[in-house]
Amino acid sequence: MKTTIAALFALGLVACNINYEKTPSGLAYKIFHGKGDTIKPKAGQFAKFNIEYTLVDRDSVLQTTYGRIPVYNQVDTGKRADYSYMEVLGLMNEGDSAEISISIDSLKSKGIIPDYNPLFVKGQLIKCRLHLQKVFKDEKQMLDDYDKSMEAEKNSEVKSLEGYMAKNNLKGIKTKNGAYVVVENPGDQSQKADSGKMASVMYRGYLASNGKVFDTNMDSSKGHTDPIPVPVGNLRSGIIQGWHEGLPYFGKGGKGKILVPAMLAYGPQPQGADIPAFSNLVFDIEVIDVRDMPKAPAQEGHDSTGHAPEGD
Numbered sequence: 001m002k003t004t005i006a007a008l009f010a011l012g013l014v015a016c017n018i019n020y021e022k023t024p025s026g027l028a029y030k031i032f033h034g035k036g037d038t039i040k041p042k043a044g045q046f047a048k049f050n051i052e053y054t055l056v057d058r059d060s061v062l063q064t065t066y067g068r069i070p071v072y073n074q075v076d077t078g079k080r081a082d083y084s085y086m087e088v089l090g091l092m093n094e095g096d097s098a099e100i101s102i103s104i105d106s107l108k109s110k111g112i113i114p115d116y117n118p119l120f121v122k123g124q125l126i127k128c129r130l131h132l133q134k135v136f137k138d139e140k141q142m143l144d145d146y147d148k149s150m151e152a153e154k155n156s157e158v159k160s161l162e163g164y165m166a167k168n169n170l171k172g173i174k175t176k177n178g179a180y181v182v183v184e185n186p187g188d189q190s191q192k193a194d195s196g197k198m199a200s201v202m203y204r205g206y207l208a209s210n211g212k213v214f215d216t217n218m219d220s221s222k223g224h225t226d227p228i229p230v231p232v233g234n235l236r237s238g239i240i241q242g243w244h245e246g247l248p249y250f251g252k253g254g255k256g257k258i259l260v261p262a263m264l265a266y267g268p269q270p271q272g273a274d275i276p277a278f279s280n281l282v283f284d285i286e287v288i289d290v291r292d293m294p295k296a297p298a299q300e301g302h303d304s305t306g307h308a309p310e311g312d
Helices: 001-015 086-091 103-107 139-167 241-249
Strands: 029-032 045-057 060-064 073-074 095-102 125-136 180-185 188-192 197-207 213-216 228-230 255-258 280-292
Touching: 001 103, 029 045, 045 188, 073 139, 086 095, 086 125, 095 103, 125 139, 125 255, 139 180, 180 241, 188 280, 197 241, 228 241, 241 280
Parallel strands: none
Antiparallel strands: 029 095, 045 060, 045 073, 045 125, 095 125, 180 255, 197 213, 197 228, 197 280, 255 280
């Protein structure tokens, strides 16, 4: 059945070849003109667009930005754009959509992928959908629009979490950037997990969308049971921002939940197969201990202030 779908798609391209064109590198495409202005993106300008890749034989979406934050990228019409969506983007007008057929065999022969694999199978096709929303003359215009898209996405995620809380009869405290904290036991408020402290935390993390547990140290199901050390407030620590905003509501011995919108977690970056892009996350947490942050060891030949000792 999968092979039949792929074959039908390929035959469809052949049967409708008067409607499909090819780029100089051989990429088959069809542009559907919108009602927008006839503004074409030029090399060096910036474009805002939605894109989606689907494996035809499996009818499986590999990646999509439709309904989420669009892609913002600088337009490239050079050789690096060959056999990619960028080659078609430069032919579109603002408001146009396009459908592109990408041959996995061509990706291999051109060295774009090193070899066939269980995902990219010999003889199969990838369908790419593209919609050019906006062309910007300079980077500042693009960044201003990007900030608006980010804010709209975050507001949508927060609203979704509020719906989750209502459905599950949860009452939470909203942090400054939109995470929610459900305090079941505040713990010892004289030993709060404030910014600048090191908190030891037990947790169970699951997707707000379906409750699937993606990681935990509360049992051995994920292969680790030690508390995780969290340098609260250190956004470079690798701990998601939602935790840094939620943990200060708890002291030593505190228990509760931290509900994290995707933009305060991993945003558009999927984390393997367990956390899809734009996933709102829920964490059951228990703060086992709170202590002062360990002091960085003084460098050899320097005192604790970072100064070299004076000579005799």
